[in-house]
Amino acid sequence: MRDNTAKEAFECFPYESFRPGQDRVIAFIAESLRKGSNVLLEAPSGFGKTIALLSAILPYAKSNNLKVIYMARTHKEHERVIEELKAISRKLPVTGVALRGRSEMCLLSEVHTQQDYRLSLELCERLKRDGRCPFFKRFLEKEKKLVQRLRHLMKQPLLASEIIELSRKEGVCPYEVAKLLLPQVDVIACSYMYLFNEPIRHRFLRFLGKDLNECIVVLDEAHNIPDVAIDSLSDVISVNSIQHAYEEALIGPISSEARFFLRMWRKAIERLSKNIVEDEGEVPRDLPFKICEEVCNASLSEVIFELEDLGRMVKDMLIREGKLPRSYASRVASFLKLWQYAYDRDDYFFVLMKERTSRGESLKLGVIALDPSPLIRWLSDSVHSLIMTSATLEPVDAFIELIGISEESASSLIVEPPYRRRALCLVTRGITTDFKKRSEAMYSKMVDRIVEVVQHTPGNVGVFTASYEVLEGLINAGLENELKGLNKPLFVESPDFTSRDNDSLIEKFKSFAHKGGAVLLGVQGGRNAEGEDFPGKEMMSVVIVGVPYAKPTPLVKARIEYYEKKFPGKGRLYGYLLPAMKKASQAAGRPLRRLDDKAALIFMDYRFATRPCRRLLPKWIRRSLKVLPDERGALARELVIFFRSSN
């Protein structure tokens, strides 16, 4: 390996001057790569992490012939990587591409509209195989010429939208064009799924042109990674899918034993559902094995094999009929395969969940991983270097322990945000969402204090509650009417919203930032409390109503027990307290997106001031947290002084 100095990294930094701390981060990353260690970097939003990371990584990666895979959650973040690469390319020749999912890049509407990646993959493969995708046909005809043209185009890093546009003009498939580019470029910006989801990963690695040990992987917003890994290792199906698989089995060539299994399995689950309390219950992990053994006279492996066969037949039939190749038998088979794998592992839990939506109640069956570390450790062992970055990684030692990478292999750096002068952090005494203390009087007091915050904030206000139950409690206690009196519209998020519904809600809310202000009501851990930015006047105060502890469901208890066994004395901390405080910290950080943002952060639950919660808040909040007395007007006094002095 060729050693690179921080000097080379500084030389490819494309802007006139560094923001405070950027030079320190660049030197730290360059040195960590030189030593061959993984990196954990906590730096505040608006710090300019992307450009600092790319400047530090690229000279090392290029001189050692390594590829950089920069993974982030949203398209906006992927595009930012490419924009920064374009800036760097003025100083250092560098190529890159932003990759989206197949259905998002596809030019055929029947694939483009598919949300389920399995279905879009299946559909695309069939269309290609049967010669029915004109864009793929033209791609094959033009492939050689395209390679020539791309060589020229690739001198500039390419946004996904640029690849789609170029391919549209040529009449070829954008996803195939992107695949053609992957082995050629220095940097790929893409979603976590390309390495975390097993089937997607296998395909991705085939086209990468490098082994994973020749890649530096950056995981942006890394506080999400434990949840991403848990989701990737788990699977959930609706119990209706088993019924649909049974219906497919009635028309397909399948043994009576396998058909009988589906019927008995569904019945057994429905019986179990009658006994579950709090909408969730444990399912005996030997249930499908017992049914096979006791009533079906077939092994589970034989049943899975037959269901896979049936699934293929059903898909062929649907394709011939011009329909989508969706088979429930296939879906149930892949779910049972995970069940079979997880059966004797203590890091899995088998659960039955009742879900209520506006469309009614549904039963879901889950094989849920309790521990994210096997997948993250595998990744860190497979790649050249793993760089994880976020604004909320603290406490770093707990994060390292949870994700399972060895402490010796990781260097960490925490960049203190400059918020202390620009953020007012308050806790209100006398208020709590503690279940035992919830009452009409408590909700009225919360509404009263929220109104006080809204009245004394010169811009928009965000209110993020501990749960939808608390959100409903505030509405029932008259929050909307009180705000009407102040002429401040209330925008309420809903779990039933589509992404488009939510985008439109947020756009309207933000439009009030300079028109007298409005209030957004959502939940901690929800999409607006985690994934949305509200800089400037878009959110000048944020109220965190209650500590978002999970309900003590069987799954939550299983996770606490699992961690207690793995890390004695820390089960409750890792399985219960830390996830809640991560949600609260994420929600509290929504208004502080740029280094010059100013905002009031009001923690409306006295428990935030107690030791178990306070020690898990980010250091910069912890140090300036002021506890207010339980009296009307205390919040108003603080807000008036803060906004007057910071204007």
Ligand code: SF4
């Ligand atoms: S080959 Fe490309 S354009 Fe054709 S279906 Fe697949 S993704 Fe869509």
